[in-house]
Amino acid sequence: MSELRKDLVSGRWVIIATERSKRPDDFRPAGGAAPPPEAPGFCPFCEGNEAKTPPEVFALRKAGTGPDTPGWTVRVVPNKFPALTPGPPPPRATEGAFQSMEGRGVHEVVIENPDHALELGDLAVAHIRDVFRVFQLRIRAIERDLHYQYVQIFKNKGREAGASLSHPHSQLVATPIVPKRIKEEIYGADRMFRTFKECVFCRVLREEEAAGKRLVARNAHFTAIAPYASRSPFEMAVFPRRHSAFFTDAGEDELLALAGILKAVLTRLKETVGDPPFNMVLHQAPNPALSLKSWPDIHLKSHWHVEIIPVLTKMAGFEWGTGFYINPVPPETAAQFLKQP
């Protein structure tokens, strides 16, 4: 069982992940600083190897095929080395001045397709839509349990972005508290709502559409931009133009348009920068059953979106110390390269 610990001063939470516990020798360059290489020809996420993962939680599969057998297109399994494990939420514990709680939560892997070599951006638009539909289904199912205050969907592509297996997959972590960064986004959006008298994200989208110089792509329902204060070279954010706090409320036509714009921008990223490692995160308001109680007008102020953060620079001392980022590529330059030619 892992443990959640709170830093007293910053309020940030850390997961001390005993399930993945390591000793100093695991980090020594000679002793395996890099994760062990995958045995060639074997991957637990490939079709045919279903027995090598924990039993599946959900899958989109051909009629007549059974769980944990071939025949699926998108498959969800529990993470074999979970950062958090399901169970009743324990009360907060204290150790002197410090606060902790047992590491309760959900940690699942969404295997995006059976083929090891096809990355998310390489899939057919309808298949990408299916991946996001599965995200919706899993979030809705997990949010029925009110212990889970927030569900984070994210993707690590490439070792430099934190992926330990190369088969294309995303992950889902449900936490028993609303994470600091999500709270900051809620409070920041609330502050800006009072300034602008409208959703800050809607306002930014309107300005970016008018200015054009940071626009990367747009389609029937979505706009992709290189954010004004991009932390990383070629960072992108993808917003639905229809104001909505909850990704789980996106309709079928929106899911299809989201898939279309993601395929377009991920393809352009690959063409422009040469298939870089990246992180992708989906931001939405916390579990609606809870967040509408804590923040009754959150549906007016939050606006779900997808962030894509290429890993092209290193987090260094200045960033650790100050929370500033240094980005050597202005987003206007990035947008110019990322735009459809």
Add this chain to the structure above:
Amino acid sequence: MSELRKDLVSGRWVIIATERSKRPDDFRPAGGAAPPPEAPGFCPFCEGNEAKTPPEVFALRKAGTGPDTPGWTVRVVPNKFPALTPGPPPPRATEGAFQSMEGRGVHEVVIENPDHALELGDLAVAHIRDVFRVFQLRIRAIERDLHYQYVQIFKNKGREAGASLSHPHSQLVATPIVPKRIKEEIYGADRMFRTFKECVFCRVLREEEAAGKRLVARNAHFTAIAPYASRSPFEMAVFPRRHSAFFTDAGEDELLALAGILKAVLTRLKETVGDPPFNMVLHQAPNPALSLKSWPDIHLKSHWHVEIIPVLTKMAGFEWGTGFYINPVPPETAAQFLKQP
């Protein structure tokens, strides 16, 4: 000239560093994703190559030697590719909803010793003390200009930690605003002061001394701990036991004791984990002339310290999305290995 840009929602600032501006091809694996390797036998920070850096700002040197010549022990030069450049602080500019300002500030390199092969922890204790004395002198000199609200001292050791040159050095960046993370630390310390009726750092130190299990080292004036909510395996924090908000107030005996404990813990880190890349940051209260006006009791609530963050895991999507960290080494285990045998 670089540009400071504010993210509307999170309030974080980003430096769009045009002086280091890059094009997509600079990131392509074939086109130089890694920084260009240093030419063997040539290093601008080595003794004898003083002409290869911008003219020195300050140096500790043998009597009779002139600026930008050999004979120094610690040497400070402007960063050749500065993230921020000196000049009068411009007013904030706006572009629609967005805020920016010109990238005004100071960015210096502190070359810790003339010998390429000697890392900070390898130097004699008196030499390490000299490095920290130079930090004090530069901070005091820069803080005379009230435009500079915060001075961040940091060290990136190893490419994975963001170092672009391997010769041991630290850096100093002075910013025209108080960075977000420093503000968070001030507000967090203030909140905890009201809970504990004393400095939160003093309280934590007392508890850690009593518990012992996260103690790494101590000497006459300093205590090194593996923080309760460590973000990274083998993270350490070094605190003066005498309460003080400002590193610049540390006396001669404290500087010597700081050098002694840093040598001890950096040596143990090297022995334990095998010379890992790391970031080191010095946290103190902002420019006293300003911060005592904005936060009149900051000297009671802030407590300067040094953080050492080994780079042994990758920042991944879950961290980006939520601000949580996942740490596979409990600090109690880390302390057990890092303690003097």
